[in-house]
Amino acid sequence: MSDPFVVVGGDAAGLSAASKCKREDPDREVIVYEKSDWISYAHCGMPYYIKGEVDSIASMLSLSPTEVSERGIDLHRHHEVTGVDPREQTVTVETPDGTVKQSYGDLLIATGARAVTAPIEGADLDDVFTIHHMHSAAALRALLTPPEKADESVLDADYVDLDAITPYFDREPPETVAMVGGGYVGVEMVEAFREWDLETHLYQRPSRPAPAFGEAVGDEIAAYVDDAGVDLHLNTEGEAIAGEDSVERVVADDGTVAVDLAVVGIGIRPNTELVMDTGVEFGESGAVRIDEYGQTAVDGVYAAGDCAEKTHAVTGESDWVPLGLTANRAGRAIGQTVAGDPTPVGEIAGTAVLKAFELECGRVGIIDHDRAEAAGFDPVSETITAGSRSGYYPGNAETTVTLTADSESGRLLGGTIAGEDRAAIRIDTLATALHKGTTVDELERFDLAYAPPFSPVWDPILVAAKVLNGSLEA
């Protein structure tokens, strides 16, 4: 009999699932198909590799193909799954040697997401990149490095196509770059470009960078980006990239800027084409809907990672927040489930942290009032600024906290934080509070840490809770 656990996609969710299943049930056949060369790489590390803060691609790979094989997993790279037949319980696989059918007992769709460039015109010109694959990261790193400093040791992963990448080392680095899109990736990338001393333009349609972090944090990020010498084009419409063969300029409603490099980071979309007509259901985001255990609407077909939604801890509704931890965790849980031990994939709280030059930023939960209202809440927010340490202790830094709560129940709905001193990691306190349905009144009374080097008597989070609680009671 043949009931292998078949996994489509060899990155965080897919390999977590395969590894966990094999560990729990060593006799089960586990097959992973990955259409590219690359497996198990750290998307989030790319900006720091491009910046030059990380010098080794290999260090950003969690698992090598050999290690995967040593776990007893049957890994096939350059194998693209092109069809799923849930009735027959088979997948169609394009292999280097032709098309094959493979039966499955359980199937995991872990196809991830892809960077989109539409509606930006000209994204197909040379020297226009997206940041969603190590290949782009390697090319950008080589292109930004002046020829006299070229160092192939930074391309230290077997997967790197040296013939394609090393020519970038020989070119003179670009002098002016346009980063189109000011979300997480845009903010992280302009830091990398400034490190290489490029004249840097950041185009952002909304009125602030990183809108997911809300107004208070967005304004602070804008100030740091500006201080770093980045030319910030906010509220900009109609960006188009233009040039003969390679990028020469960016045209937007605020004028034209001559550039010799452009990066487009305006968003990602879930890769769901494979299961489009299989009975699998999709959420409003276009990502796959799953149940508590990661199973789709089709029996025996699971989905995890950037192609799948998850239940939001605050709203209880299905939501799409494609990030690394929840992908790993969902994969692991599904691996355990298909090995016979049903394990929930967990909820998302929308926790995210972002380094914007020296500013540490965090966000969690529902902070947008429209979204909160759509979920049935009556949101109230307060923003405070407080010290990160005792005022007299060296290194004390202003920390801005915004908390949002439901005015009727007093329940905390979300929050953001920004500051230079240990600000981002404080978001975990709020994430924990959200998972447990904490009210602002309770939060105000939590016994949080105090010692002059680490926190003032009233931690910024407590100050914010106190102020918001006052507003709720008023």
Added chain:
Amino acid sequence: MSDPFVVVGGDAAGLSAASKCKREDPDREVIVYEKSDWISYAHCGMPYYIKGEVDSIASMLSLSPTEVSERGIDLHRHHEVTGVDPREQTVTVETPDGTVKQSYGDLLIATGARAVTAPIEGADLDDVFTIHHMHSAAALRALLTPPEKADESVLDADYVDLDAITPYFDREPPETVAMVGGGYVGVEMVEAFREWDLETHLYQRPSRPAPAFGEAVGDEIAAYVDDAGVDLHLNTEGEAIAGEDSVERVVADDGTVAVDLAVVGIGIRPNTELVMDTGVEFGESGAVRIDEYGQTAVDGVYAAGDCAEKTHAVTGESDWVPLGLTANRAGRAIGQTVAGDPTPVGEIAGTAVLKAFELECGRVGIIDHDRAEAAGFDPVSETITAGSRSGYYPGNAETTVTLTADSESGRLLGGTIAGEDRAAIRIDTLATALHKGTTVDELERFDLAYAPPFSPVWDPILVAAKVLNGSLEA
């Protein structure tokens, strides 16, 4: 009619209560008696002032007498309350001009705690200090400063008795110091002494420094203390300080060491003599028992701060954890309550953070198995070490987390953490989890932050929860 709110003690709890009461009920007469010169000062800042990291005593004072008066509070320094008569609702006050009686409507006992030196012999010799008052801090700072670097600007608070303190500047600094007691204060003080290049001996009866932080953290603290060149005398019994007039040596069961400075930091005791025979009840710690609103067993008599117990969030039992935040919070709540708006003082989770040289340490909840068993739990603990950031990101530091849970319910009971990179503040995540009665199974699935500069995919807290959850299920 005369129903003033009378407060005994002008530090964190007392002045928080007075200020809040006056703000909520401006017509209420609020009287504060403080027996010393000093009000509202930051105990926790003293080691850093002595070390020379903080140069201004005034910066460690939250409120000046003038500011207190401007709030409409009737503050009397050098006034010692020596008696309470709950039937008459009066207190007896020794003033500089003689003894008076003052009636009260509500009374707050915020008398704090004092450093103990018993059973250490010789603590009354010259150049033997305790660290529980700014006067000692000022003297030590002056004594440690070489005469050629004497700078009176570091004594910038009106309260400093310059006649008593400035002579310390003229003396050659001590060369060898014995720190007797290796709790929080001992660990913080040896850092200060090493900064001034003293040969430093730390005497500790238990087998580790800072036992409240448990074995794993205690061992790490010991390693940092040792690396800093401190001579660590663990498991040491029978320390005695000896000398003619001033300290000359410390004698313990591991031998005699010649020293010219000694500091005793072996603990504090609540100041409760004032209410000993008033009907007020006391806990096992000797501190005052209070109810949810800070009221003692005697109607209209409240207690807050280091002289009072509080309910522990994990055990639900009354416990004594004398620290700054809970003192401030309880005072503030009592001020609000006596102003007519009953407000709970909040619970303690036993949260504490400590800097041991470059090591950041945190602890929360019940981590001692004997204590956990006494509270009716069946404790299981696991200790893990994980990175503070992605392994490839600069600044990643090993972080040790110990979690303790009840094996039957899976409920988290407590935890500790240590590491050089943003470790201490992560304890707030665990404090929040404890206040909300979180199980380890839940904690393992929380959506905590991930970004290479701030946390690996699996934060050390999640790794610990995963491992402990595995043990609980096994």
